[in-house]
Amino acid sequence: MALLSKLPRGLASQVRDLLVKQGIGAADARILGRAYVKQVDVAIARWDRGPELILSTKAMSSSFGKNLSNRFEEAYGDAGNLRARYPLAAVGFAFVQRGSIVRDEPAAFARTMDMMRKLRDRGDGNGYTTTALILVDWEDADPVGTVRFVQDLVPDDIGVAQFMATVIESILEATPVDEHVRVRELYENRSLPLDEADRPLDEG
DSSP states (O other): HHHHSSOOHHHHHHHHHHHHHHHSSSSSSSEEOOSSSOSEEEEEEEEEEETEEEEEEEEEOOOHHHHHHHHHHHHHHHHHHHHOOTTOOOOOOOOEEEEEHHHHHHHHHHHHHHHHHTBBSSSSOOOEEEEEEEEEETTTTTTSOOEOGGGGGGGGGGOOOOOHHHHHHHHHSSSSTTTTTTHHHHHHTTTSSGGGGSSSSSSS
């Protein structure tokens, strides 16, 4: 948080502990969209920039073919609700499915991949900035409950790597070069003659 970064270390620690204890801050990400308030899983926002990153996730571990259409409708509606109010924010959707879908319901897996692509904005302001399919699997008889990723079954264009790259690039493209200076330097592997820390938060 910007406030904590400006406080002396001891005071910042006390304030951080109090915020966590009171459940303030990162505990609840409720975002007002165009039509309704949406509970999202990850949000990055600041008072002078507003929401810059809004991520939602859904999970499905069984009955894939039966429930896929409902997930598609929900996700598309949420995208329109959020993008309509925050057209410059990076709005992403990550869908976690059990890897058993590949062998048990291959038709539903094909529909899932198609759905992840169709949920994206095609230039008309509707849809998500980016989407990702995350496949995980486990053995029901495993007493430890070990979960493993099976991302090799997911095409690159709907994989996690492109998802993260698109989110970062979208945020950087939507802000001036003197915002997120350190992120730009790390992501673009270059040095910038700018110091974001010297720019007051209340600069108009």
